[in-house]
Amino acid sequence: xxRKKNFDPNQVLIRAVELFWxxxxxxxxxxxxxxxxxxxxxxxxxxxxxKKSLYLLxxxxxxxxxxxxxxxxxxxxxxxxxxxxDYFDYFSKLQYKQTSGCFVQNAILELSxxxxxxxxxxxxxxxxxxxxxxxxxxxxKEHHExxxxxxxxxxxxxxxxxxxxxxxxxxxxxYKAMEDAVSIIGxxxxxxxxxxxx
Amino acid sequence: xxRKKNFDPNQVLIRAVELFWxxxxxxxxxxxxxxxxxxxxxxxxxxxxxKKSLYLLxxxxxxxxxxxxxxxxxxxxxxxxxxxxDYFDYFSKLQYKQTSGCFVQNAILELSxxxxxxxxxxxxxxxxxxxxxxxxxxxxKEHHExxxxxxxxxxxxxxxxxxxxxxxxxxxxxYKAMEDAVSIIGxxxxxxxxxxxx
DNA sequence: ATTATTCCTGAATGATTGTTTAGTTATATA
DNA sequence: TATATAACTAAACAATCATTCAGGAATAAT
Numbered sequence: 001x002x003r004k005k006n007f008d009p010n011q012v013l014i015r016a017v018e019l020f021w022x023x024x025x026x027x028x029x030x031x032x033x034x035x036x037x038x039x040x041x042x043x044x045x046x047x048x049x050x051k052k053s054l055y056l057l058x059x060x061x062x063x064x065x066x067x068x069x070x071x072x073x074x075x076x077x078x079x080x081x082x083x084x085x086d087y088f089d090y091f092s093k094l095q096y097k098q099t100s101g102c103f104v105q106n107a108i109l110e111l112s113x114x115x116x117x118x119x120x121x122x123x124x125x126x127x128x129x130x131x132x133x134x135x136x137x138x139x140x141k142e143h144h145e146x147x148x149x150x151x152x153x154x155x156x157x158x159x160x161x162x163x164x165x166x167x168x169x170x171x172x173x174x175y176k177a178m179e180d181a182v183s184i185i186g187x188x189x190x191x192x193x194x195x196x197x198x
Numbered sequence: 199x200x201r202k203k204n205f206d207p208n209q210v211l212i213r214a215v216e217l218f219w220x221x222x223x224x225x226x227x228x229x230x231x232x233x234x235x236x237x238x239x240x241x242x243x244x245x246x247x248x249k250k251s252l253y254l255l256x257x258x259x260x261x262x263x264x265x266x267x268x269x270x271x272x273x274x275x276x277x278x279x280x281x282x283x284d285y286f287d288y289f290s291k292l293q294y295k296q297t298s299g300c301f302v303q304n305a306i307l308e309l310s311x312x313x314x315x316x317x318x319x320x321x322x323x324x325x326x327x328x329x330x331x332x333x334x335x336x337x338x339k340e341h342h343e344x345x346x347x348x349x350x351x352x353x354x355x356x357x358x359x360x361x362x363x364x365x366x367x368x369x370x371x372x373y374k375a376m377e378d379a380v381s382i383i384g385x386x387x388x389x390x391x392x393x394x395x396x
Numbered sequence: 397a398t399t400a401t402t403c404c405t406g407a408a409t410g411a412t413t414g415t416t417t418a419g420t421t422a423t424a425t426a
Numbered sequence: 427t428a429t430a431t432a433a434c435t436a437a438a439c440a441a442t443c444a445t446t447c448a449g450g451a452a453t454a455a456t
Binding site: 022024026027099100101105106108109110112113119122123126130153154155157158160161162163164165166168169171172173174176177178180181183184185188191 | 220222224225297298299303304306307308310311317320321324328351352353355356358359360361362363364366367369370371372374375376378379381382383386389
């Protein structure tokens with residue numbers, strides 16, 4: 001019936017994620033986008049809407065395709081506490097490669113005061129992360145790896161702060177501080193384990 | 199010899215801090231600045247240089263006049279561990295009022311990848327914070343409040359991550375998560391104390 | 397009072413911003 | 427093959443961007 005697009009909207013959206021992630025919203029111009037995405041301005045508007053729409057699409061794509069997969073090992077099956085330690089080790093190593101930090105964190109700091117949609121995306125990611133943490137801790141409690149009176153929600157909140165702090169220091173290239181922190185977080189997680197009777 | 203300025207450059211700089219802190223660099227236009235500072239465009243340029251110069255002046259003014267005073271109780275005299283707990287309590291409460299988060303953290307996430315001066319300002323603040331933490335821990339060690347084999351630098355790095363994480367969640371209005379984290383940080387600090395013999 | 401210096405005002409600069417329009421090209425169906 | 431539909435291209439839009447200019451006003455020293 002009609003002409004086909006000469007580009008894959010999904011592939012181009014990934015490029016938009018990369019650019020907004022690296023440069024932020026205000027500092028990414030439409031010229032930047034047109035150049036980096038490799039499509040025409042009009043195609044951009046007709047496919048994704050205006051700049052803010054494309055940004056929000058990118059942000060949510062990031063959550064679904066970058067953040068969520070990293071949480072999988074926490075969310076599936078009946079993980080033990082070591083899954084948590086692995087997750088933090090994974091994250092601290094990730095900071096060396098992902099020099100742009102966390103897209104969602106960048107977005108919250110830049111726009112959450114003025115854009116409700118950004119604020120909502122942030123809340124969505126935090127819920128997903130907390131679910132992952134809670135799932136591990138619940139599983140650990142059921143297997144008597146941690147004490148039955150531990151406050152799972154509270155610990156998860158604490159761990160969420162760790163993730164956010166690590167990503168900030170990663171972006172600031174404070175790698176030593178970051179790794180020292182991860183080491184102590186590991187100690188903390190260990191300290192949750194019930195002592196075996198000898 | 200010449201005409202006097204009819205504004206106080208220091209007072210106006212404080213206004214610039216407020217605006218850049220709240221809106222970020224890219225999203226603050228010169229029109230915004232002229233309006234909010236209450237001085238003419240030309241006066242702005244002749245007094246502070248261009249937009250980026252004013253931003254950097256604002257950022258460093260913030261460090262010296264907002265961050266440093268908050269660290270005083272950690273840096274003076276021979277503080278005990280309770281000074282650390284007070285500091286974190288103070289910070290968690292601050293998030294309800296300072297809805298713009300930490301100006302330096304905002305700056306790092308927005309500009310550290312492209313602006314060396316911003317990166318340096320970040321490093322300067324982190325050094326100041328770490329000095330404060332180390333000073334408290336060293337004092338606590340000398341008073342045998344904590345064990346002599348505790349790694350003071352490592353603990354300070356861990357605490358720096360806490361501050362960064364708290365400020366992110368504060369800006370995201372995740373107050374419950376933030377306060378739960380502060381509670382566990384308090385437990386952690388307590389756990390450093392050497393047990394009294396009974 | 398005169399002069400030299402600096403500041404203030406308001407307009408204008410050219411460049412860049414996000415967005416849209418008009419005209420052309422390609423494709424799927426009839 | 428003809429037609430309807432939608433995507434393509436390139437140019438243009440008004441608005442806003444950061445920065446600067448020219449001319450008048452105020453101040454301190456002579």
